[in-house]
Amino acid sequence: MAAGVSPVDAALRAGRTPMSARLALPHIPGVDAAGIVDEIGPGVTGVQPGDEVFGSVDLARLGGASAEFAVLRSWAVKPPAMPWTQAGAAGTSVETATRALDLLGVRPEMILLIDGAAGGVGSVAVQLAVARGARVIGTARPGNHDFLRSLGAEPTTYGPGLPSRVAHADRALDVAGAGSLPELITLTGDPSSVLTLADRTAASHGVRLSMGELAGEPHGRHGLPLAARLFTEGRFEVPIEAQFPLYDVAAAHTAVESGPRRGKIVLVSP
Ligand SMILES: NC(=O)c1ccc[n+]([C@@H]2O[C@H](COP(=O)([O-])OP(=O)(O)OC[C@H]3O[C@@H](n4cnc5c(N)ncnc54)[C@H](OP(=O)(O)O)[C@@H]3O)[C@@H](O)[C@H]2O)c1
Known part of the structure; x- marks a missing residue:
């Protein structure tokens, strides 16, 4: 439904970060996404097809959040009132x-x-x-x-x-x-x-x-359900600067590289 585009996505695409060299090519960009669960992998619990979730893909293994389907590695249930744009841009x-x-x-x-x-x-x-x-x-x-x-x-x-x-x-x-x-x-x-x-x-x-x-550090994925709860309590939001249709991902990358911004750039399913 929505996928955030961050400065790091543009840096990865442009080869400006060492991680670029570790991506398998061709590579679909994007790390953050929100959507409706279509399938779950073996051993996955706590979520089922039809649930609305937000989170991030495994950049090193698959990438590909700026797409109609993405495989999330970390996720939380999206609060019903949280807009898809905010959910799609929240993960990283x-x-x-x-x-x-x-x-x-x-x-x-x-x-x-x-x-x-x-x-x-x-x-x-x-x-x-x-x-x-x-x-x-x-x-x-x-x-x-x-x-x-x-x-x-x-x-x-x-x-x-x-x-x-x-x-x-x-x-x-x-x-x-x-x-x-x-x-x-x-x-x-x-x-x-x-x-x-x-x-x-x-x-x-x-x-x-x-x-x-x-880099072998502990992760902060437990922040996702906390952010969802804080959103529901009116204590958290993901500021959004602009949204683009998914087919206009190039314009979204241009926008994320040109400042100043106040909030995230996000792709939405047309
Ligand atoms: N290490 C990690 O795990 C990790 C994960 C994600 C991102 N990052 C990195 O974190 C950085 C920020 O990412 P982001 O997505 O938050 O970028 P962003 O949305 O573009 O935000 C960058 C902020 O830097 C501020 N800024 C500009 N010049 C500054 C200065 N001289 N001193 C202090 N602040 C200044 C800007 O403030 P104003 O708008 O007020 O001018 C802007 O809000 C990037 O380098 C990204 O690659 C690292």
Whole structure:
């Protein structure tokens, strides 16, 4: 019914990430999808044909979420009120944000700084951290500050000088990979209190770069049913910037590569 298109899909297609070389060709792009279960695999329990689900495919084995049929590796039941667009775009952002918050050990009352908080992963991380009871400070361009407030974060601008705008953070999550790691270490006082999802220089700063299951890390799939429950409680949404019909996937890739955006790009079944 719907399939998210993320910056990482465009990067994979363009060969801008090492993972591109590991994809079997020809490769159907797309990682996230939502739809109606058509078949279930052997040993799969807790779901049956006709159920409405959302989640992600196994990128390394199959890929192919930007298609009429996709084989989901991780999924949760879609709340009836959740729009297909939001469900189709949720999978990777929810898994990634959940994994990052787990690795950082985000708990109630902690102050969490998220650098790049208005993006696809960042906006989900803000909401899941707020749901954990954390106080979240998020960076974004000024035009996104009201948006961040609506998600429950205290906004500030990104770029050099962060320690002069934010007094302290217990943990920091870098979603942008824009070179802020030294300042995030200053703010938290400890490289192990900082996690990046996008900065490949992390090791030189003593900071962990989380790349997920492919890198042998624990996964954040348990975030999917939690996100579904939070949506039903009115405490979670997947911001959507634009939708395209499935046959216009090239336009969706162009849109995801041209900023600025506020929310996800998603393909919908025509
Ligand atoms: N490691 C993993 O497991 C994993 C998984 C998924 C994604 N990722 C990576 O995470 C990154 C973000 O993905 P996404 O889908 O959330 O991308 P996105 O939707 O394009 O969001 C990127 C955000 O970065 C912000 N930004 C731009 N310049 C910045 C700067 N100088 N400092 C701080 N923030 C800045 C933008 O904020 P404004 O809009 O306010 O300008 C934008 O909201 C990508 O590099 C992606 O490859 C990693």
